[in-house]
Amino acid sequence: LLTPYRVTMDMMKLTGTPDEELIFMHCLPAFHDTETEYGKEIKEEYGLTEMEVTDEVFRSKYARQFEEAENRMHSIKAIMAATLGNLFIPDVPSIK
Structure with missing residues (x-):
């Protein structure tokens, strides 16, 4: 439903913000991988490995x-x- 609004690295770059000023903020919890029990359940039930933010963004220098x-x-x-x-x-x- 909301996957078009997932924060990806491409979306981050599309902001046009200079690299040294670009940041990603999230109020947590964030479902960005399948390392947690809940993440595993989401993957099994819906086939999603990431939800609102990609793991690449979550673990990036912008995070x-x-x-x-x-x-x-x-x-x-x-x-x-x-x-x-x-x-x-x-x-x-x-x-x-």
Whole structure:
């Protein structure tokens, strides 16, 4: 259904972005190979070895998905602290 929208290396090059500025980001999980149990199930059931991104792009020098995932973790923690701060931030008495 969505295979025409799969991110491939050809698609990355078609952006026209200079090589040193080109990046690939993904919020994860990404189904890019058959190395996981779920990847194997997808291959058996649908015959797909890659879904939204090719393994070539996922493992390329342009890939920044793990940096994005780490940044997302810190963002989530900040949102939790801002909205549920009384549960996560101890009440420190003010100094007078």
